[in-house]
Amino acid sequence: MIEKIALSVNSPIYGRRTGQYLVSPMNFFDASLFLEKMDIESRIKTYSVSGGIPLYLNEFSDYSNFSKALKEKVLSAGEFLLEEGRFLTLEEFSRDPATYFDILKAVANGRTKPKEISDLTEIPYKGLGTYLAKLLDLKLLRKEFPFSLKKPRRTPLYFIDDGYLRFYFKFLYPHKELIYRGRSDYLMKIISKALPQFVSFTFEKIAKQYLEKIVKPEKIGRWWRKDEEIDIVATCGNTLVVCEVKWTNKPVGSSVLDNLQRKAGLLQEDIGKNFEKVIYYLFSKSGFVGIKSLDNLVLVDLGGIDSRPEKQD
Numbered sequence: 001m002i003e004k005i006a007l008s009v010n011s012p013i014y015g016r017r018t019g020q021y022l023v024s025p026m027n028f029f030d031a032s033l034f035l036e037k038m039d040i041e042s043r044i045k046t047y048s049v050s051g052g053i054p055l056y057l058n059e060f061s062d063y064s065n066f067s068k069a070l071k072e073k074v075l076s077a078g079e080f081l082l083e084e085g086r087f088l089t090l091e092e093f094s095r096d097p098a099t100y101f102d103i104l105k106a107v108a109n110g111r112t113k114p115k116e117i118s119d120l121t122e123i124p125y126k127g128l129g130t131y132l133a134k135l136l137d138l139k140l141l142r143k144e145f146p147f148s149l150k151k152p153r154r155t156p157l158y159f160i161d162d163g164y165l166r167f168y169f170k171f172l173y174p175h176k177e178l179i180y181r182g183r184s185d186y187l188m189k190i191i192s193k194a195l196p197q198f199v200s201f202t203f204e205k206i207a208k209q210y211l212e213k214i215v216k217p218e219k220i221g222r223w224w225r226k227d228e229e230i231d232i233v234a235t236c237g238n239t240l241v242v243c244e245v246k247w248t249n250k251p252v253g254s255s256v257l258d259n260l261q262r263k264a265g266l267l268q269e270d271i272g273k274n275f276e277k278v279i280y281y282l283f284s285k286s287g288f289v290g291i292k293s294l295d296n297l298v299l300v301d302l303g304g305i306d307s308r309p310e311k312q313d
Helices: 002-007 028-034 040-050 054-060 066-073 080-092 097-108 114-121 125-137 163-180 184-214 254-271 302-306
Strands: 142-144 157-159 219-225 228-236 239-246 277-284 297-300
Touching: 028 040, 028 054, 028 184, 040 054, 040 066, 040 163, 040 184, 040 302, 054 066, 054 080, 066 184, 080 097, 080 163, 097 114, 097 125, 097 163, 114 125, 125 142, 163 184, 184 219, 184 228, 184 239, 184 277, 184 302, 219 254, 228 254, 239 254, 254 277, 297 302
Parallel strands: 239 277, 277 297
Antiparallel strands: 142 157, 219 228, 228 239
């Protein structure tokens, strides 16, 4: 709305603004202040659904149980979060909304490469770029290249960065009829089965926010090459930070660290630089087992996340 009345070239008050600020969603640590009745795991799940928007977080603020909050505040007819995703996107796409909905649904279901999006939606590959550009411009999609110290040359991946919209297009948009037919319990079973994988994406995001507070990196991102991937890569001068993030019910063992050390070598080879120091971070939902202490290894469990890293600044 602000862009239409003040920032558009056709606006009568265009060019008269005295300041311009991009208001971003809250990070997990600030969003948690809305969710003080919940334990850390429930807060992470809630952040996966709400995406750090205060209005949405406030809907969950009186609950201590995530599942109950989800069922009553999202999976119930008449609740605004059930249809909010549709209103947000329809407001932006008065023309051809179905095509944009199909793209967002495809990305929410893990189709992150342009070719995959084109195949699933049956939108011609050559014409897909126009739609993706519009979604990027509105910040409904985020484009990500593999971590590099130079201009990246590989094909980017596309993600829905907003937690609520990702949840909406993965679970609500395809299954809303179940709710209106009184079958929320059945939809809850569908969501519960897929939720661990869904939340793992958010846990990576939270780990990245944690590192941004603790490490204060110059550059941070994700790296991949063929079948190899590192969840988070960051640089501080001549120090390389590499991270593995696990949202599983099994404790993380030494094999995960060994594999991360191996991939750190591939990363340095790929970006053409050997760093003086490499620091390894392991983030785990279920703790750690059998990992020897190292000077350049940091282990972060849910308790570490819950300690609010800004207190350590």
